[in-house]
Amino acid sequence: MNTMRAYYDRYLPWALGIAFLFGLLVFPFYQRESPYWVYVGANALFYAILASSWALLAGYNGQFSFAHMAFMGLATYASGIVGREAGIWALNWSPALSIPFGVLVAGVVGLLIGYLCLRLRSTYLALFTIAFAEILRLVFKAEVDLTGGPNGLYLKTFNLPFLEGLTRYASTYAPMYYTMLAVFLFSLVVMYALVNSRYGIFFRAVREDEEAAAALGVHVVRVRILAFVVSSMIAGLAGAVFHHSPGIGIVVPDEMQIGRMSLVIAMAVIGGSNNLMAAAIGALFLHFALEWLQEIPMPDALMSWLQAHQATLEAWGFGLGEAGLKTNAWRMVAFGILLMVTLRFWRNGLVSPILERIMQARAKEEVARGRAAKAGKDLADVDKLVVDESPNEGGQ
Amino acid sequence: MRLELKKVVKQFGGLTAVNGVSFTIEGSQLVGLIGPNGAGKSTLTNLISGILKPTSGEIWFNGERIDGKPPYVIAARGIGRTFQVTRAFRRMTVLENLLTPGLAKFGNRKSRAQLEEEAMEILRFLTMDHLRWEYASNLSGGQQKLLELGRLLMMDPDLIILDEPFAGVHPKLQRTIYDYIKRVKARGKAIILISHDMESIFTLSERLLVLNFGTLIADGPPEEVKENPEVIEAYLGKDEEEDQFLPTAA
Amino acid sequence: MVATLLHFVPAQMWLITPEFILRLLAEGLLIGLIYSLMALGLTLIFSVLGIVSFSHGEFYMIGGYVVYLFLQKFQNSLPRALTGIGALLAAMLVTFAIGVVFERLFLQPMARGEVDRPNEYAILTTFGLAFFLQYLMLGLMGPFPKKARRFFDLPVFDAGLIQATKASLKIGNITLGAGRLIAGLIALLALLAMLYFMFKTWTGRALQATSQDRQAAAVVGINPMNMNTLAFGLGAMLAGLAGAVLVSVYSWVPWVGVIASSKSFVIIVLGGMGSIPGSLLGGLIIGVVESLGTGLFPDPVRAQAYRDVFGLVIFALVLLVKPTGLFGRKL
Numbered sequence: 001m002n003t004m005r006a007y008y009d010r011y012l013p014w015a016l017g018i019a020f021l022f023g024l025l026v027f028p029f030y031q032r033e034s035p036y037w038v039y040v041g042a043n044a045l046f047y048a049i050l051a052s053s054w055a056l057l058a059g060y061n062g063q064f065s066f067a068h069m070a071f072m073g074l075a076t077y078a079s080g081i082v083g084r085e086a087g088i089w090a091l092n093w094s095p096a097l098s099i100p101f102g103v104l105v106a107g108v109v110g111l112l113i114g115y116l117c118l119r120l121r122s123t124y125l126a127l128f129t130i131a132f133a134e135i136l137r138l139v140f141k142a143e144v145d146l147t148g149g150p151n152g153l154y155l156k157t158f159n160l161p162f163l164e165g166l167t168r169y170a171s172t173y174a175p176m177y178y179t180m181l182a183v184f185l186f187s188l189v190v191m192y193a194l195v196n197s198r199y200g201i202f203f204r205a206v207r208e209d210e211e212a213a214a215a216l217g218v219h220v221v222r223v224r225i226l227a228f229v230v231s232s233m234i235a236g237l238a239g240a241v242f243h244h245s246p247g248i249g250i251v252v253p254d255e256m257q258i259g260r261m262s263l264v265i266a267m268a269v270i271g272g273s274n275n276l277m278a279a280a281i282g283a284l285f286l287h288f289a290l291e292w293l294q295e296i297p298m299p300d301a302l303m304s305w306l307q308a309h310q311a312t313l314e315a316w317g318f319g320l321g322e323a324g325l326k327t328n329a330w331r332m333v334a335f336g337i338l339l340m341v342t343l344r345f346w347r348n349g350l351v352s353p354i355l356e357r358i359m360q361a362r363a364k365e366e367v368a369r370g371r372a373a374k375a376g377k378d379l380a381d382v383d384k385l386v387v388d389e390s391p392n393e394g395g396q
Numbered sequence: 397m398r399l400e401l402k403k404v405v406k407q408f409g410g411l412t413a414v415n416g417v418s419f420t421i422e423g424s425q426l427v428g429l430i431g432p433n434g435a436g437k438s439t440l441t442n443l444i445s446g447i448l449k450p451t452s453g454e455i456w457f458n459g460e461r462i463d464g465k466p467p468y469v470i471a472a473r474g475i476g477r478t479f480q481v482t483r484a485f486r487r488m489t490v491l492e493n494l495l496t497p498g499l500a501k502f503g504n505r506k507s508r509a510q511l512e513e514e515a516m517e518i519l520r521f522l523t524m525d526h527l528r529w530e531y532a533s534n535l536s537g538g539q540q541k542l543l544e545l546g547r548l549l550m551m552d553p554d555l556i557i558l559d560e561p562f563a564g565v566h567p568k569l570q571r572t573i574y575d576y577i578k579r580v581k582a583r584g585k586a587i588i589l590i591s592h593d594m595e596s597i598f599t600l601s602e603r604l605l606v607l608n609f610g611t612l613i614a615d616g617p618p619e620e621v622k623e624n625p626e627v628i629e630a631y632l633g634k635d636e637e638e639d640q641f642l643p644t645a646a
Numbered sequence: 647m648v649a650t651l652l653h654f655v656p657a658q659m660w661l662i663t664p665e666f667i668l669r670l671l672a673e674g675l676l677i678g679l680i681y682s683l684m685a686l687g688l689t690l691i692f693s694v695l696g697i698v699s700f701s702h703g704e705f706y707m708i709g710g711y712v713v714y715l716f717l718q719k720f721q722n723s724l725p726r727a728l729t730g731i732g733a734l735l736a737a738m739l740v741t742f743a744i745g746v747v748f749e750r751l752f753l754q755p756m757a758r759g760e761v762d763r764p765n766e767y768a769i770l771t772t773f774g775l776a777f778f779l780q781y782l783m784l785g786l787m788g789p790f791p792k793k794a795r796r797f798f799d800l801p802v803f804d805a806g807l808i809q810a811t812k813a814s815l816k817i818g819n820i821t822l823g824a825g826r827l828i829a830g831l832i833a834l835l836a837l838l839a840m841l842y843f844m845f846k847t848w849t850g851r852a853l854q855a856t857s858q859d860r861q862a863a864a865v866v867g868i869n870p871m872n873m874n875t876l877a878f879g880l881g882a883m884l885a886g887l888a889g890a891v892l893v894s895v896y897s898w899v900p901w902v903g904v905i906a907s908s909k910s911f912v913i914i915v916l917g918g919m920g921s922i923p924g925s926l927l928g929g930l931i932i933g934v935v936e937s938l939g940t941g942l943f944p945d946p947v948r949a950q951a952y953r954d955v956f957g958l959v960i961f962a963l964v965l966l967v968k969p970t971g972l973f974g975r976k977l
Contacts (some may be wrong), residue, residue: 062766064766064769116966119966119969120965120969121765122765122766122769123697123698123765123768123769124915124965124969126698126700126769127698127911127915127961127965128961128962128965128966130908130911131908131911131912131958131961131962131965132962134908134954134958135955135958135959135962138951138952138954138955138958139952139955141951142948142951142952142955143948198499198500198503198504198508201488201492201495201496201499202496202499202500204485204487204488204492205485205488205496207487208485208486208487208488209483209485211447211467211479211483212479212483212485213468213485213496214446214447214466214467214468214471215445215447215467215468215471215476215477215479216471216476216496216497216500216547216551217468217471217472217497217500217501217551218468218496218497218500219468219500220468221466221468257904258904259780259901259904262773262776262777265770265773266774266777269770274487315718315719316715316718316719317714317715317717317718317719317787317792318715318786318787329781329782329784329785330781330785332777332781332784333778333781333782333785335777335781336774336775336777336778336779336781336782337778339774339777339778340752340771340774340775340778343752343767343770343771343774344751344752344755344771347761347762347763347767
């Protein structure tokens with residue numbers, strides 16, 4: 001192994017990480033002519049936080065929750081309600097106080113739901129969390145006095161003077177963008193600290209085999225609830241901050257619907273749900289891709305064909321005339337296909353294998369050395385008979 | 397180390413899998429647990445390790461009643477076990493597999509580096525140190541079995557229950573497992589060994605428990621048990637069951 | 647809260663008459679039959695493939711749209727009853743075909759054991775299909791609600807106690823809309839046909855055998871892979887049929903399936919996963935509970951909003967308290 005290669009392997013992750021961070025930091029300056037894209041960037045960061053915290057719960061701990069968006073909404077509504085000036089439970093708290101309160105509510109409810117879900121496995125857990133998310137959404141929609149109903153709840157936005165100054169140099173949406181970036185980096189730091197602690201290993205051990213982990217002394221109840229609470233609180237934080245930021249200031253119950261949740265799941269899965277960073281990058285990338293696709297006009301040939309046959313299609317009852325030609329549904333169709341193909345052929349997502357390759361140069365080297373050692377005479381005995389064994393063994 | 401079962405009963409619906417089993421294991425004994433298929437060996441193991449709760453009866457370990465406690469508490473008290481079908485954490489590396497029980501036991505009291513050092517020592521003993529970064533799913537069935545035994549060493553319990561450690565393992569690899577059992581015994585641990593491999597169980601164990609239809613029909617030194625008419629009938633009395641000495645298909 | 651509750655109760659009291667409750671019961675049972683039909687499809691899929699299809703509601707949605715499109719095209723060129731039958735058949739055919747293709751492409755590899763972590767894969771891949779179908783139909787049909795016209799009429803007669811016009815049926819003081827009545831009757835027929843198929847025909851028995859013991863079924867010459875495909879296709883078809891009969895009752899948007907599928911989840915969990923009688927009874931229970939719950943909820947404004955909550959609350963409770971449901975054997 002030559003030294004150049006070793007340096008490369010060692011410092012590449014750092015170099016890429018710093019470049020990525022730098023890119024995120026200067027983005028609003030780079031895009032100062034087009035505030036729309038900075039707004040998209042803030043949205044993308046919001047989704048990146050949600051996708052990576054979902055990955056913590058589903059990818060690391062194996063709890064397939066569909067209630068992640070519900071926790072996001074719960075924290076936002078809780079902080080919005082106590083922040084109101086008038087109405088039921090209005091306390092007129094400032095966002096600095098109401099946002100932590102909302103996050104706390106998400107954490108407490110997450111604790112409760114996590115505890116209730118302890119007995120439920122994969123499909124049952126998915127079903128239960130869908131039910132919980134839908135109940136919450138429908139209740140928020142119905143309790144008009146408390147939540148503003150389907151029209152949404154208006155929120156007090158926060159103003160950060162030191163960021164407001166930036167609007168002159170960067171974009172109007174710079175304060176919102178940088179707030180989301182701060183939350184994004186904060187939650188990544190928190191999650192990585194957790195994942196690199198012993199709990200990271202427990203999370204995965206419980207995901208792989210809960211019974212075996214318990215038999216080895218892992219406190220499975222604590223581990224599962226911890227994963228649920230932390231990921232719910234991070235989702236709540238992302239939601240509460242995002243909706244309170246200047247430029248939004250409202251939350252509607254339909255943001256908690258299963259459709260939005262499936263978007264987050266799709267982003268995490270396409271990025272790679274077994275890796276926090278991969279899920280986050282996947283979400284950033286896909287959100288931008290979706291926005292960008294919206295700007296691309298339909299190919300002329302297709303457009304003219306559709307226009308020529310519009311009458312026929314409409315006689316059949318298709319809705320192309322109303323909104324079909326311009327609808328942005330088609331980008332989501334492509335997204336759906338991408339999701340299914342990724343699932344089928346790249347189980348670990350599209351971004352995650354690349355990241356693992358970059359990050360685990362050392363591990364790969366060890367494995368390679370280990371494989372080479374198999375040829376060594378000390379181990380020849382054991383390994384030969386290992387090869388002899390039937391391949392079916394150990395599978396289920 | 398003292399494990400005591402008092403009239404333990406486990407029923408599944410109308411079926412009585414374990415029917416009033418009582419025995420005591422004290423000190424560093426190697427106890428063999430045998431019995432025909434469906435005799436209740438696995439159920440008994442699951443009862444002791446807390447995966448199942450007994451319908452009635454009591455299980456005591458080191459002066460503490462443990463039946464009904466969750467498995468991770470029982471594990472923390474010092475009972476470790478393997479599973480009949482290997483249950484390695486497949487999407488974790490070999491090293492991480494070993495670290496799991498270490499971290500669960502010591503928490504922050506031992507540094508990660510210290511635990512990794514211990515894990516490497518165990519892997520060297522199991523002749524698997526070259527595989528430490530490999531995902532467990534890439535190991536062969538026999539290696540996964542060794543990995544499971546390695547996790548137990550890391551956990552360092554007072555009582556180890558080995559459920560069919562020889563099943564599906566290449567005969568030559570059994571030597572490593574033999575060494576393993578001797579090493580564990582040398583540390584002063586008690587072992588309950590469940591196996592269909594009569595030869596190894598008769599050579600290894602100092603005491604044999606024989607289960608049949610959920611009832612303990614014999615308890616004593618292997619030579620004595622071999623002569624026990626009830627045991628002979630349980631194993632040989634029936635005409636058709638030729639395959640009872642073979643490993644069970646799970 | 648209590649004050650609001652008290653405020654609404656007296657104003658509503660005059661409505662709660664025996665006739666009113668009977669009408670709610672009848673409507674609940676009719677809708678319940680359709681729920682049962684959908685849940686039966688999900689049960690069939692679960693018992694043979696061992697997975698819960700999260701795209702079940704989207705087959706329901708597709709079924710409705712196919713009927714709508716079929717009626718748009720043919721309602722003037724074919725006799726009325728024939729159009730109706732043709733529309734239903736078209737809906738069944740299309741949903742069956744989509745189900746079969748999806749099963750072959752995405753679920754067969756799982757059944758062959760080529761996929762890691764099959765539980766997770768099954769959830770995500772059916773979810774992915776739901777996502778895809780929803781947006782595909784949004785692209786094709788647009789976001790605005792569509793409503794198909796009623797495609798069967800009631801025979802007009804007057805037998806004293808029971809009177810029927812084209813659009814409604816009157817039994818005593820209770821009036822039922824023809825749309826729901828016909829939807830319920832078709833669902834009942836389909837349920838009976840399905841039960842006949844499952845219990846009396848060779849293929850149906852083969853499906854059941856596969857659901858009980860795949861290896862044993864394979865030994866007696868049943869190809870379990872084909873049974874998987876058939877079960878998924880039939881399950882999708884039943885959902886499609888449920889949508890097809892309801893498209894003339896409700897207005898149709900690309901995301902109607904979300905609520906419909908969550909209802910089928912409620913039912914299969916309530917009835918016990920994989921239990922046929924459970925899904926039949928569960929459907930009726932949920933239909934009645936919803937109907938009564940909505941009708942008797944003290945605040946009429948919120949009642950409509952809470953309509954879907956009743957079932958979901960039952961669902962969450964069953965999952966927590968008795969995950970095996972009414973008829974389920976074992977988790």
